[in-house]
Amino acid sequence: MRPIEINDAKEPAKGILEATKSKMGAVPIMFKMMANNPSLLNAYTKADETFRTNSGFTPQEQEVILLSVAAYNGCSYCVAAHSFIAKNQSNVSPEVLEALRAQKELPDTKLDALSKFAISVAKERGYPSKDTMETLKDAGYTDEHIAGVLTGVGMKTMSNYINHIAETEVDDMFSEFKWER
Numbered sequence: 001m002r003p004i005e006i007n008d009a010k011e012p013a014k015g016i017l018e019a020t021k022s023k024m025g026a027v028p029i030m031f032k033m034m035a036n037n038p039s040l041l042n043a044y045t046k047a048d049e050t051f052r053t054n055s056g057f058t059p060q061e062q063e064v065i066l067l068s069v070a071a072y073n074g075c076s077y078c079v080a081a082h083s084f085i086a087k088n089q090s091n092v093s094p095e096v097l098e099a100l101r102a103q104k105e106l107p108d109t110k111l112d113a114l115s116k117f118a119i120s121v122a123k124e125r126g127y128p129s130k131d132t133m134e135t136l137k138d139a140g141y142t143d144e145h146i147a148g149v150l151t152g153v154g155m156k157t158m159s160n161y162i163n164h165i166a167e168t169e170v171d172d173m174f175s176e177f178k179w180e181r
Helices: 013-024 029-034 038-054 059-072 076-088 094-102 109-123 130-138 143-166 172-177
Strands: none
Touching: 013 029, 013 038, 029 038, 029 076, 029 143, 038 059, 038 143, 059 076, 059 094, 059 109, 059 143, 076 094, 076 143, 076 172, 109 130, 109 143, 130 143
């Protein structure tokens, strides 16, 4: 696959790429790959927007979900990008970030329950283990959170799969966090 530049993109992808460039100063390569089909870029950015504002999770919890699924799916691009966001925007502790990237138990029991549940949803294709669901609820999460995890898993499935297919290179801005499975 080839990345689609702003001038070559169809709407609504063109508008999304322009807005992204205006906001960030650059367009991530993943967005350019998604622009091969405007429905993918549009669906991903809308899912990300609603996940960030309506899922009921803190910024730290959001990154735990997204990094857990990206690492489970082996997406080098998304692990790098979400590690950058976790450190620079979402205030995820270095210990939690290191454990997520290493796919180890998290030092925070509540976040660990969330991570394991998100991975179970992805691994079991929507049939998470009863143990992970029970542990999640015991940690204080609700049915609202269970449904919110599905949004995160869905958006990571879209981004992880396009990055696998396109063999998306990690942007320079995320290079400090390069990761291999």
